[in-house]
Structures are given as C-alpha cells and as structure tokens.
C-alpha cells in the first residue's frame with residue numbers, strides 16, 4: 001500500500017487536464033479520458049485523474065488514471081487467446097498507444113446478474129413485468145441481484161454525445177444494418193467468453209463480476225478487435241463475494257467497488273449534481289486514492305508503484 005508521504009506529495013500531481021503543447025492533435029475528450037491522434041494508424045489514450053459523480057466532473061483523485069489504465073492493461077494481456085486487442089504500447093502508466101480501429105456502432109454489455117437501477121436496466125424491466133430483454137426470454141420467479149440462468153449479451157446503440165444509449169436486440173441490429181449477422185454472432189461468442197474469463201479471474205480476488213461493457217472495432221485488415229477498456233471499475237460492476245449472499249438475503253444492495261465514497265461525501269455537502277460542486281478536500285482525495293490503489297492491488301495481486309513523472313514529457317519522449 002502507498003505511503004502517506006507519497007499520497008501527500010501526489011496531491012499537486014493529479015492530472016486534471018492534459019497539454020501536449022500542440023505536439024499532438026486531440027481526437028476526442030470524454031469525462032475521464034482524452035484521446036489524441038498519434039498518426040493515421042495509432043491513437044493515444046490518456047486516462048486522467050478526473051472524477052465524475054452524478055455525471056459531473058467534480059475534481060481529481062491522484063493516481064486514479066494510473067489505476068484505471070493499469071487495470072485495463074492487466075486484463076488486456078489476459079484475453080489475447082480469445083480476441084485480439086488494440087493495445088500497442090504503454091508509454092506511461094496512465095497512457096496507452098492503441099491501434100486505431102473502426103469502432104462498431106454498438107456497445108456490448110454482458111450481464112451475469114439480474115441487477116441495476118437505471119430505467120434501462122434489466123432489473124427495472126423485469127420488476128415491471130418484462131420477460132423479454134434485448135431479445136432474450138427471461139423465466140418467471142427470479143429475484144433481484146440473483147445470477148441469471150446464463151450470462152446474457154444485451155447490446156445498446158452508441159448514442160452521440162448527449163444522446164442516451166438505447167437497448168437493442170440481435171434482430172434489430174442486423175435489420176438496421178448496424179453489424180452483419182455473422183460478425184454479430186462472433187461478437188456474441190467472444191463477449192461471453194471474455195465475461196466468463198473476467199468472472200473467473202475476479203473470483204480469485206473474492207469478487208463477483210456482475211456485469212461489464214465491451215467495445216469492439218475492426219482493424220485495417222477487417223479483424224474483429226477489442227478496443228477501449230476492459231473490466232475496469234468504470235466499465236464494470238464488481239461486488240464483494242464474501243457478503244453478497246447475506247446482504248441480498250437481508251434485502252440490501254451487494255457491496256460494490258464503486259464511487260460511493262466520494263459520492264457520499266458530496267451528498268453530505270448537499271451536492272447531488274446541480275449547481276457548483278463543493279471543493280474536494282485533501283483528505284477525501286487521499287482516501288479516494290487509497291481506495292483506488294487497493295482496488296488495483298486486489299484485482300491484479302501486484303503492488304501499485306506510483307509514477308510521479310510528467311506524462312506529457314514521458315509520452316513525447318516515447319514518440320520521438
């Protein structure tokens with residue numbers, strides 16, 4: 001675990017925005033990641049330390065980018081026998097250079113459990129009487145947070161900025177020409193295998209992988225390729241296995257690895273997403289960093305080595 005001295009030192013090093021001084025063109029900025037063009041064939045993904053709660057970026061947590069990027073890279077190495085991935089190089093712990101692919105216009109969600117709370121979640125649909133979800137038939141008699149009879153692939157469309165992703169079935173995807181049938185079926189097989197691998201490995205850390213999202217693209221040769229990130233706490237729902245059963249039996253939510261810590265702090269300050277966010281104090285940022293780091297260590301079984309170098313300088317050196 002990281003030392004108190006390193007944590008204090010890190011407070012001024014958190015990466016909020018990234019500036020390559022005109023050396024690299026920006027391709028896209030998400031809430032957490034910034035993507036730059038390296039050349040016609042490669043993209044640079046920088047996972048910043050920005051933290052979003054209630055859909056708003058409210059500050060930064062030191063090393064969060066290194067942790068999230070590190071977790072994704074760790075997983076990428078462990079799935080190469082299932083599908084090729086986009087990762088080419090890791091010039092800095094929070095940055096990856098990836099093969100530029102043509103992203104497919106669907107997000108591929110695999111769900112192992114009947115859970116969720118959003119209006120489009122499988123549990124919300126089921127509770128409302130729905131027994132068909134993204135083209136899958138669901139049996140009667142299932143209860144909240146319980147494992148599904150088998151993991152289900154429940155795709156959504158990829159909404160443009162601001163638009164919401166919508167649930168869609170295999171039939172609709174093929175009918176609308178979003179992905180050809182043969183490719184979709186290959187994605188289905190691959191995604192379920194990735195999920196099984198993820199769940200199996202997570203179990204070794206005492207975790208349940210409840211659900212997760214994958215993105216796929218086609219590379220220049222037209223080969224199906226895993227892109228974006230994999231099995232990070234941002235793209236996945238993890239639960240602690242240890243008290244899963246007792247909590248669900250008691251009508252409680254399973255204990256998850258999520259942003260509850262900072263979210264609860266913001267709530268205690270009266271912030272639930274509207275108006276100006278109150279500042280994140282140093283001790284909250286350090287505790288959040290500690291939690292992200294222990295997550296990295298729990299999942300990977302490796303010790304987290306904080307990197308204090310400037311990512312801009314390190315990346316530009318790498319590319320020279």
Ligand SMILES: Nc1ncnc2c1ncn2[C@@H]1O[C@H](COP(=O)(O)OP(=O)(O)O)[C@@H](O)[C@H]1O
Nearest residue numbers: 029030031033086098099100101103215227228
């Ligand atoms: N190898 C890749 N080639 C091309 N695009 C990619 C690749 N990997 C990920 N992407 C795309 O980059 C974008 C990443 O955006 P992201 O940081 O997740 O922000 P948001 O999803 O909030 O817009 C997504 O649209 C994803 O499909």
Ligand SMILES: [Mg+2]
Nearest residue numbers: 030033215228
């Ligand atoms: Mg995204």
